[in-house]
Amino acid sequence: MDQVLSYYPGCSLHGTASEYDASTRAVCELLGIRLEELEDWNCCGASSAHAVDHELSVLLPARNIALAAKADKDLFIPCAACYGRSKVAQAAMTEDAGLRAKFGEAVGMEYRDGVAIRSMLDLLADPDVLQRIRAGVKRPLRGLKVACYYGCLLVRPPKITGAADYEAPETMDRVVEALGGTAVPWSYKTDCCGGGLVLGRPDVVGRLIDRLMTRAVEAGAAALVTACPMCQGNLDTRQKDAAQALGRDYQLPIFYISELIGLAMGHPKPEAWWKKHLVDPRPLLGTI
Amino acid sequence: MEQIASAGGSASPPTAVTPDPSFLRQVEKAGGATISPCFQCVKCSSGCPLTFVMDLLPNQVIRCVQVGLKEEVLRSDTIWLCASCETCTTRCPNGVDIAHLMDTLRQIALRENVTPSQPGIVATHAAFLAEIRARGRVHEMFLVARHKLRTRNWTRDVALGWEMFRRGKLKLLPKGVKGRKWLKERVPRVN
Ligand code: SF4
Ligand code: SF4
Numbered sequence: 001m002d003q004v005l006s007y008y009p010g011c012s013l014h015g016t017a018s019e020y021d022a023s024t025r026a027v028c029e030l031l032g033i034r035l036e037e038l039e040d041w042n043c044c045g046a047s048s049a050h051a052v053d054h055e056l057s058v059l060l061p062a063r064n065i066a067l068a069a070k071a072d073k074d075l076f077i078p079c080a081a082c083y084g085r086s087k088v089a090q091a092a093m094t095e096d097a098g099l100r101a102k103f104g105e106a107v108g109m110e111y112r113d114g115v116a117i118r119s120m121l122d123l124l125a126d127p128d129v130l131q132r133i134r135a136g137v138k139r140p141l142r143g144l145k146v147a148c149y150y151g152c153l154l155v156r157p158p159k160i161t162g163a164a165d166y167e168a169p170e171t172m173d174r175v176v177e178a179l180g181g182t183a184v185p186w187s188y189k190t191d192c193c194g195g196g197l198v199l200g201r202p203d204v205v206g207r208l209i210d211r212l213m214t215r216a217v218e219a220g221a222a223a224l225v226t227a228c229p230m231c232q233g234n235l236d237t238r239q240k241d242a243a244q245a246l247g248r249d250y251q252l253p254i255f256y257i258s259e260l261i262g263l264a265m266g267h268p269k270p271e272a273w274w275k276k277h278l279v280d281p282r283p284l285l286g287t288i
Numbered sequence: 289m290e291q292i293a294s295a296g297g298s299a300s301p302p303t304a305v306t307p308d309p310s311f312l313r314q315v316e317k318a319g320g321a322t323i324s325p326c327f328q329c330v331k332c333s334s335g336c337p338l339t340f341v342m343d344l345l346p347n348q349v350i351r352c353v354q355v356g357l358k359e360e361v362l363r364s365d366t367i368w369l370c371a372s373c374e375t376c377t378t379r380c381p382n383g384v385d386i387a388h389l390m391d392t393l394r395q396i397a398l399r400e401n402v403t404p405s406q407p408g409i410v411a412t413h414a415a416f417l418a419e420i421r422a423r424g425r426v427h428e429m430f431l432v433a434r435h436k437l438r439t440r441n442w443t444r445d446v447a448l449g450w451e452m453f454r455r456g457k458l459k460l461l462p463k464g465v466k467g468r469k470w471l472k473e474r475v476p477r478v479n
Contacts, residue, residue: 011426016457042424042465047372048416051394053476054319060420063467106474109467156374157387166378192337192373199435200409202444204341204369237448276455 005118006073007035008064010082010229011043017079017229019273023258024078024120030265031132033123035076038067044085047196047230055102061089062103062111069112076118078258080228081195083119084153087160090117119161120227120257121154121171133178138266140180143288146255147221148172149212150189151231166190172225172257179264186219188212195230198238205234206242213239213250222284223253225260232256236278253281308356315353318396321389325382326350332376332386342366343405346376346386353389362397366390368406398478411438414478421475424465429458 005028013021028035041064050057065086068075077083093099093111103111123129148169155166163169167190173183193212194205212235216224226232236254243250254277263270263285274281316322326347333345344352344366352361361367367390376386397404404410415434419426432449436442452458 011428014425014463015428015459016452018457018459040466042468042471043420043426045420046416046426048413049420050372050391051413052398052417052478054391054395056475059474107467107470152371152373152375157378157385190375192371192375194338194371196412197369197371197409199412199415199432200406201341201369204338207340208337237452241448276457278451278455 003032004034004036004073005076006068006071006115007037008041008068008075008077008079008082008086009037010041010077010079011046012079012081012229012233016233017256019276020078020229020232020256020258023256023262023267023270023273026267027258027261027265030136030262030267031129033129036071036073038064038071038075041067044082044089046081046085050085050088055099057085058089058092058099059103059106061086062093062099063107063109065090065093065113065115065117066103066107066109066111068115074116074118076123078120078227079230080119080151080153081230083117084160086117090115091160119154121150121163121169124175124257125171130174130178133175133261133265136265137179139264141176141260141264141288142180144176144181144223144260144284145184145221146176146181146223146225146260147186147216147219148176148183148189148257149193149216149224149226149231149235151195151226151228152190152192154227155190172227175257175261176225179260181260181264183225184216184219184221186215186221188215193231193234195228195234198234202238202241203245205238206245209235209238209242210246210248213242213252214248216252217250221252223255223281225255225257227257239279251279253277253279253284255281302357305355305357307354311356311358311361312353314396315389315392318392321385321392323350323353323384323389326354326380326384327382329381331379331381332384335375335379336370337373337375338369338371341369346370346390349393350384350386350389353393361393362400362402363405365405367393367397368404368409401479408439408441410478411435414438417475417478421471421477422464423462424468424471425463427459427462430462 045060
């Protein structure tokens with residue numbers, strides 16, 4: 001693992017998911033990994049560009065990849081959606097000379113590649129990183145029972161992500177155990193939360209969220225853990241409406257995995273992260 | 289709540305059609321996945337998390353494209369309600385990239401100005417691309433405002449928006465990308 005990585009936060013981490021950005025930076029610092037934010041990065045197109053214009057959905061992330069190639073370091077993308085779109089674009093640019101030519105024409109930059117794109121899961125799957133996390137635990141999360149929720153784009157489609165365990169991933173589960181917490185087994189780790197549909201059809205998204213929440217509760221979880229700003233935002237901000245609409249009473253904090261690592265490794269100011277959550281995790285954390 | 293029963297009900301395709309390959313050719317030309325290997329095993333639809341609101345099941349979309357039921361497909365809810373979760377593509381035993389096919393169908397529907405069955409979802413895409421055109425990045429508060437202008441739904445999520453603002457989740461000032469001139473020319477407007 002390189003100790004210096006190019007860092008692509010993406011729009012969510014600069015906005016509603018600022019606690020994911022802050023906790024990711026904090027954890028990397030604790031682990032001795034230096035992050036250099038990619039200069040002048042643009043939006044990856046997320047869940048919309050690919051629905052409207054295939055070529056554009058490749059050109060947008062390709063510009064970021066070209067910027068990272070200039071910086072000549074691995075590119076770390078903690079947002080699951082940005083990661084997925086960037087990996088798809090990278091594969092398309094490699095395969096299709098036509099797209100590479102288009103890139104030069106449209107963007108006015110030379111396309112270069114040779115960049116390894118890493119997700120949060122890629123980072124945490126590194127045995128050396130896991131070892132450093134384990135060794136750095138100051139405040140074990142004993143008694144904290146969580147369901148690790150991976151969602152779609154960190155693992156699917158496996159021909160793009162390279163994930164071997166795409167139906168039942170374990171990377172975050174292992175991290176939670178290393179932090180002294182308990183990751184409950186459950187079957188909905190990679191089911192979709194409907195993130196991209198939330199503005200257009202919040203009612204439909206409510207049904208998807210409800211399924212995840214009720215299953216997590218049944219599995220004995222007191223919280224969920226994610227590595228995706230769309231999943232976290234969706235579950236955190238929409239569970240109240242879903243519970244109301246469907247007559248339930250769950251209320252589970254939704255953590256970013258980086259927040260739990262930072263907390264257990266003794267980061268001095270996790271309070272700033274908790275304040276951004278709609279379901280306040282402090283009462284639960286007070287019990288462990 | 290687990291009543292996923294209504295799946296694939298409301299817009300069942302006609303039972304007798306004269307096959308017309310022109311739509312299949314159009315879809316393939318537009319880059320939409322090779323779908324002829326599909327043998328209708330229905331694995332894609334079995335694992336699809338959105339079937340409970342779809343009018344055509346994903347495997348039915350494939351069949352409709354194959355036999356040329358263009359109107360039925362382009363007017364369906366399914367092409368817009370598909371959440372691009374990639375479960376179908378991951379599991380298809382014949383390597384059919386169904387999620388990619390859904391993208392291609394949306395693109396054709398937009399290009400041909402088919403009135404979308406799910407205007408709220410199309411408005412999300414329109415608002416999103418408008419944000420990218422304007423600054424090269426998406427500012428969530430502006431995104432929601434643009435969505436509201438398009439859907440004229442002023443009341444939805446107002447309390448939630450306030451709650452998010454109160455917790456410092458919404459920033460006030462958007463930041464633009466320096467290298468964004470190309471976006472003005474390249475990012476399409478969605479009606
Ligand atoms: S899983 Fe593949 S082969 Fe089976 S019905 Fe769906 S597209 Fe056809
Ligand atoms: S990508 Fe779309 S069609 Fe395929 S399983 Fe997911 S929601 Fe269903």
